[in-house]
Amino acid sequence: MIALLKRDLTLAVRAGGGFGLGLAFFLIVIVLVPFGVGPEAEVLARIAPGMLWVAALLAALLSLDRIFALDFEDGSLPLLATSPLPLEGVALMKGVAHWVTTGLPLTIAAPLLGFLLNLSPSAYLWLLGSLALGTPALSMIGTFGAAVTVGLKRGGLLMSLLVLPLYVPTLIFGSEAVRRGAGGFDATIPMLMVAGITLGCFALLPFAAAAALRVNLR
């Protein structure tokens, strides 16, 4: 499993696309927001928690179709399926690799982009925390979506349609935590909910993703 994770990470770094693209997309969306809603600092501060979360979510969505597509095209996915490693483990590792290459950089970059949107100082810790806890769930849900659509020719658009509704609970609790943090309240409850969703996703979704992969490899 560790070897698979290492291989995926090396591939992602060598190819270069995954890392930079998601981050650049995140940056661009956040830069576009003030153009759309106007430069008043109070307005930006009000919408900053939600915009940061929505932008991070879209940036995570961007690289999902690469999770299985490359392995599917060059034929290494059937090899992985016949290896002694259970397919559930493969799915789990793919999710982890996706998180390390997109979720983690997004989490680290988010506070910097918070400055651009005039995010209130008390919210930074919660932003960092909720993204760190929530983006793994996004990656795992995305892995499931990628597993369902891996055999399709134009799966990318369909996958967004399938995956985005599944992102709703994570988004609600994640941005709620930041909003409460920005208001100076205690945000432990939404943080715990985000953590719960992430743990639940990692416990259950590898099985669903592996089932979908088996169907697609049949």
Next chain:
Amino acid sequence: MIPDLGKYAVEVLAAYGVSITLLIGLVLGSVRRSRKVKARLAAVEAAWESTS
């Protein structure tokens, strides 16, 4: 004939109109599709009988 709906007549009539149109559309669509599929299957089955 139509009862006095007071100031909400537009809302009530629109709700009924749109809902009933949607329901009728769903029923007609399903019936038409059922007939079409039945006819096409009959044609294909006839062709299958004649070849085998």
Next chain:
Amino acid sequence: MSIWEYANPKKFIATTTPLVPWLLWGAIAILTVGLIWGFFFTPDDVRQGSTVKIFYLHVPSAMMAINVWIMMLIASLVWLVRRHHVSALAAKAAAPIGIVMTLIALFTGAVWGQPMWGTWWAWDPRLTSFLILFLFYLGYTALWAAIEDPDTAADLTSVLCIVGSVFAVLSRYAVNFWNQGLHQPASLSLDKEENVADVFWYPALVCIAGFVLLFVALVLMRTASEIRLRRMRALEARMRS
């Protein structure tokens, strides 16, 4: 005599074909009675005026929007466990009906909300949950449409339906947490104390029965169509080879 006998497509078609016209006309008759009763022969509510008449469309369609999804979930589980094609095709046949029910519930809700709350749309938990449910229906039907091989499509949509159900329930609670909302609590709970007055309740019951019957008739008819379509494709494939 077991219910699984009807998993045989031939037996399913033979049994349901004579039933469907009766069910369909019965549903139309009951719906007509219920809606005419509700529209013409019920008093206006003291506070809500004549908008209370929307109740007879809003509540049954909202109930069906959820129940259709539950039926699809059960059919998906049956398909994954017992591999009966009829089950998978029934889930496929039910999805468009669910979409229409969700649309009716959303539209009547919006039209009712405008005079009562002063807005067409509020990000209220119930309204939002229905919008999310609508998105789930869209994704589900899009996945069916996108995959060519019928068995692969049935498997993947079933998995999606199960995962989607978990997330739909999760979204419901998340949305509740997120906003308290304007919508009144369920007015048709089994606890009689909370219910609406009998004048509104009896025609609503008739409408609910009509909607359920209509769904049963349509789902049987559409499933039969899907079975025929499947057989037709199989025959065509055999003729070509």
